[in-house]
Amino acid sequence: MTRSIFVAAVLAALTSPAAFAVEPAQGARLGTGPGEISAALGESGYALTKFARENGRIALIAVKDGLRVEAYLDAESGAVTRLESRGRRGPWPLPGVDDGALRAQLEADGYRIVEYERERGRIEVRADRAGRRWELKIDPRDGRIAEIEAEDD
Numbered sequence: 001m002t003r004s005i006f007v008a009a010v011l012a013a014l015t016s017p018a019a020f021a022v023e024p025a026q027g028a029r030l031g032t033g034p035g036e037i038s039a040a041l042g043e044s045g046y047a048l049t050k051f052a053r054e055n056g057r058i059a060l061i062a063v064k065d066g067l068r069v070e071a072y073l074d075a076e077s078g079a080v081t082r083l084e085s086r087g088r089r090g091p092w093p094l095p096g097v098d099d100g101a102l103r104a105q106l107e108a109d110g111y112r113i114v115e116y117e118r119e120r121g122r123i124e125v126r127a128d129r130a131g132r133r134w135e136l137k138i139d140p141r142d143g144r145i146a147e148i149e150a151e152d153d
Contacts, residue, residue: 024062024069024083032058032078034113038100047099052115057081097143099123105143106136126151 024030024041031037038048041062046069050061058073072082099118106113111127111134123138137147 024071024080024085026080026083028080029078030071030073030080032073032075034103034116035100035107037073037078038103042100048103048116049099049119050115050117051103051113052117096140097123097138102138102143111136 024044024046030040034048034051037051037058037060041048044064046062046064048060048062050059052059053075056075058075058078060071060073062069062071066087067085068087069083069085071080071084073080099116102123103113103116106125106127109129111125111129113125113127114133115124115126117124118140121140123140125134125136125138127134127136133151135149135151136145138144139146
């Protein structure tokens with residue numbers, strides 16, 4: 001009887017959604033876009049606060065409770081190639097607009113996010129749209145685009 005309860009408990013734990021949550025770890029595949037990476041990290045309770053695509057890799061910062069994780073991913077496979085973590089300073093959770101929802105809205109508006117950064121009370125986004133690179137400064141309280149500027153090549 002005890003054995004069957006134990007087996008049932010283990011099976012339930014392994015088939016629950018939390019069992020498939022991705023912790024940032026060397027070699028883990030998190031995805032290749034900000035929405036996919038944010039969703040993968042969100043299942044483990046992390047919030048993606050910085051995303052940058054550069055020179056064939058993705059650099060990101062994610063936070064969870066008192067932990068700040070900086071990771072580098074292969075841009076094609078989405079696998080973690082380097083990982084650093086340390087204590088995080090500042091308030092948690094971050095006040096204002098939800099970063100995942102804001103990124104999803106920008107992508108729905110036709111932007112392909114190249115860099116997303118939220119720190120020190122501001123959100124800055126570099127993104128491609130309609131063949132041009134744009135820099136957006138967004139109010140973190142309500143998600144309103146406060147300033148937008150086309151970058152010159």
